[in-house]
Each structure stands twice: as structure tokens, then as C-alpha cells.
Amino acid sequence: MLPDQQFLRIPGPTPIPPSVQRAMNQPMIGHRDQETKELLHSISPKLKSVFGTNQNVLMLAGSGTAGLEAAVLNAVHPGDDVLVIVTGAFGDRFAQICTEHDIATHRYDVEWGEAVNPGSIEEYLKKHPHIKAVFATLCETSTGVLNPVKELARLIRQHSDTLFIVDGVSGVGGADVKMDEWGIDVLITGSQKAMMLPPGLTFAAVSERAWKVMEANTRPSFYFDLTKYRDQLENDATPFTPALSLLYGLKHVTELIEQEGLQEVFSRHRQMMNMIRAAFKAHDIPLLTSDEAASPTVTAMKPDDFDPDTLRKVLKNEFKLTVAGGQKHLKGHIFRIGHMGYCSQADILQTISMIEVGLRTIGKPVELGKGISAAQETILTGGS
The missing domain is CATH 3.40.640.10 (Type I PLP-dependent aspartate aminotransferase-like (Major domain))
Structure with a gap:
């Protein structure tokens, strides 16, 4: 590191x-x-x-x-x-x-x-x-x-x-x-x-x-x-x-x-949102919001079979990857990924890869590459 x-x-x-x-x-x-x-x-x-x-x-x-x-x-x-x-x-x-x-x-x-x-x-x-x-x-x-x-x-x-x-x-x-x-x-x-x-x-x-x-x-x-x-x-x-x-x-x-062009900026943010959501759906990790209510700048996950703060700690220690936790009554129940500003599809693929390793490290039996593959598909299809 x-x-x-x-x-x-x-x-x-x-x-x-x-x-x-x-x-x-x-x-x-x-x-x-x-x-x-x-x-x-x-x-x-x-x-x-x-x-x-x-x-x-x-x-x-x-x-x-x-x-x-x-x-x-x-x-x-x-x-x-x-x-x-x-x-x-x-x-x-x-x-x-x-x-x-x-x-x-x-x-x-x-x-x-x-x-x-x-x-x-x-x-x-x-x-x-x-x-x-x-x-x-x-x-x-x-x-x-x-x-x-x-x-x-x-x-x-x-x-x-x-x-x-x-x-x-x-x-x-x-x-x-x-x-x-x-x-x-x-x-x-x-x-x-x-x-x-x-x-x-x-x-x-x-x-x-x-x-x-x-x-x-x-x-x-x-x-x-x-x-x-x-x-x-x-x-x-x-x-x-x-x-x-x-x-x-x-x-x-x-x-x-x-x-870049303002509409292209907005499109890039929506694409990153779609990539994140597709990746976690592929791993059956629940998303906090519906697709209809989803923001193009930040996505929250609410896992039901692992501690999100344990995952966050591993990601920080192993990769220097910082993702956010929950606030107020959601503290300890969710983790959040920001995908806005100086951030691209390549950054999201890298982030998903590190998270998959982190999930395996804390004992969640995910299939490595499955989330990345789902995210890649959204790039190729231009959809979610």
C-alpha cells in the first residue's frame, strides 16, 4: 500500500x-x-x-x-x-x-x-x-x-x-x-x-x-x-x-x-449511478433507495448479513479506500459511495473491485468479478 x-x-x-x-x-x-x-x-x-x-x-x-x-x-x-x-x-x-x-x-x-x-x-x-x-x-x-x-x-x-x-x-x-x-x-x-x-x-x-x-x-x-x-x-x-x-x-x-459539456457531465453521473446499483444488485446486497428515487451522485447500501462499518474499516486499512457510513439512526446500518465531480466510470470499476475483495475479507461469500461484470454491462448497453 x-x-x-x-x-x-x-x-x-x-x-x-x-x-x-x-x-x-x-x-x-x-x-x-x-x-x-x-x-x-x-x-x-x-x-x-x-x-x-x-x-x-x-x-x-x-x-x-x-x-x-x-x-x-x-x-x-x-x-x-x-x-x-x-x-x-x-x-x-x-x-x-x-x-x-x-x-x-x-x-x-x-x-x-x-x-x-x-x-x-x-x-x-x-x-x-x-x-x-x-x-x-x-x-x-x-x-x-x-x-x-x-x-x-x-x-x-x-x-x-x-x-x-x-x-x-x-x-x-x-x-x-x-x-x-x-x-x-x-x-x-x-x-x-x-x-x-x-x-x-x-x-x-x-x-x-x-x-x-x-x-x-x-x-x-x-x-x-x-x-x-x-x-x-x-x-x-x-x-x-x-x-x-x-x-x-x-x-x-x-x-x-x-x-466536457453539461449534458455529458449529467450523463456521466447517471452512468456511475447505474454501475454502482447494478454491481450491488448482482451481489444481492440491498440498496437503500428504489431505482426511481436514486441520486446520480451518491448511493447507499443497507446490507442485511454483514456489518457495513467492518467493511469500511477493511477497505480503509487494506486499500486506503474511504466510503461513508450512515448518519443518525442509520449509523452502523448503511454505507454510502459518493460518485460525483472528478470521478469516472474507470474509478467506479476500481471501487467495485476493491469492495468485492473487502467483502470476501470480512467473510461474505461473493463471487469475485460478478459486480464488475454487471457494471461493465451497463457501460456497454448504456442502461441500468
Whole structure:
């Protein structure tokens, strides 16, 4: 085992392209100098296509959770009624943020591993017309569920003026999302997932109708006042010191996405999802989510005849392969594989091979190569 070799297959942080790492090694510049203005000017329009919006995409120094809290602080007042759709740990985080800021938080809990039924949310809003905002998660990282955000947005629009605010942290850049076309009011993501960067940047795009609500919000906020970021970005600037090295990397990330083609990026992520799912089905290892609810960026397995944490330990010790465990009540019951960003079909074949050896090592009698063969078939057929 080579000491510097690491195989990172968790749903964030994700591996960084070497060319992006090199881009981030450029000398530091003044954050108010012309070079920074030019950097922001080159990045801003390229982010719009990734978000599926004509709005400027705001860039804040902070983790994805910073973006979630900024959305809450700007879009709703203390005492407002909001609905938070909770399909896992990160839907729960949205609810916690709302509660911390004295917002009247209605939770709609869905069994972990399942996607929300849009019709149930439609009925809930009919019964609670005073709801000011609905919060949802595009990809629930803790379970590998991709929620039907497009359909949710459509139903919310049909029946109310409620704002629709979406956590896209482990989805944007790996899953196709069309913020403007679908009717999403606020869409947030972070740098360390499908955007192929280290942690430290959060991104937020805001609709025109949401800006009107935010401009009328008198809640005091300094760093998280999104109108400051909007106004400064119009002048190719940020209100506070930006994460300059990450911006250099981001510029190169947008170029890589352009070179591959956005639809090809989404297709690659779906292909990796199909490979993972086919491999574990071949070994009769249960998947946490259905095919219909599966995310293209992370897949969760819920084995019934071996300890997932024992497998994770063996993979780490033997191969330096890191896969994620479960969160909260799923801790010790599932393991998760991240397949987003700087990750390809070749990486997934390698990952499956190591996992098969790991399974044999812990005593599960799998047929070596069976999962790889199933994954290879999905490449050749272009399907699942």
C-alpha cells in the first residue's frame, strides 16, 4: 500500500482534478484589485448554466451550511410559518436552522430512503395556506435520494405564492436542475461536492420574486445579507474578502465543465449511478433507495448479513479506500459511495473491485468479478 495513495469515495469532500489544484496554486492577489474583478467577471456567467438560471450566482466564503442559513435568514422572518420537507439528515438540518432562528417550523417527515410524494405536499399546503416558504433537499446526501424537485415546484406554484427554497449541495453540478424553468426561488450548493473544489465556497441563486421578499426583510444580518453580494457582484466584486484561491480553482472547474459539456457531465453521473446499483444488485446486497428515487451522485447500501462499518474499516486499512457510513439512526446500518465531480466510470470499476475483495475479507461469500461484470454491462448497453 502506497502511503500517499488515497481513494476517496465519500459524498463530499470529493477528489479534486489535478489541473484545478494547480490553478489554485497561483500567487495571491489583492481582493480589491483589477485581477479579482476580472476573475469574478469570467466566472459569473458560466455558473448560470450549471444552476439553470439567468440570475447571477452569488459566491460566499463558507460551507454549504452557510448557504442554507443565509437562505433562511434572508427569505423568512422570525415567527413566519415554513414547511421543511425532511427526507434525511440534511432536510433535518434545514429544520434545525429554521428553529434556531425562531421560525414557526412545520416538518413533513418522510421515511429515510424514500423520496417525498409531491401530492402529499400539495395537500399540506392546501390545509396550511399561511406557509411562507417550503424548504426541500434536491439530493439527500445521507440516504442517496433524489427528490422530485421539479414536480414539487410545479405544485407549489399552482396553489400558492410560497417561496420554494432548495438545498442542492450534493446535487448541483451532478444532477440536471433548471432553477428558472422549474420555478425554484432559491438554490444553494457548496464547492466540495460535484463542483470539484475543496470545502470553503457556498453558492446561492435567487429568483426575482424571492429578491422582492428579501429586500423587504428587516431582520438584521451582516455577513449573510444576500443583497450585499448581489449588489457587489454587479460590479464584479464581493462585499467581504473572497476565497481567492478557490475562485481560481472555480474558474478552471467551469472551463472543464464547458469542455466536457453539461449534458455529458449529467450523463456521466447517471452512468456511475447505474454501475454502482447494478454491481450491488448482482451481489444481492440491498440498496437503500428504489431505482426511481436514486441520486446520480451518491448511493447507499443497507446490507442485511454483514456489518457495513467492518467493511469500511477493511477497505480503509487494506486499500486506503474511504466510503461513508450512515448518519443518525442509520449509523452502523448503511454505507454510502459518493460518485460525483472528478470521478469516472474507470474509478467506479476500481471501487467495485476493491469492495468485492473487502467483502470476501470480512467473510461474505461473493463471487469475485460478478459486480464488475454487471457494471461493465451497463457501460456497454448504456442502461441500468
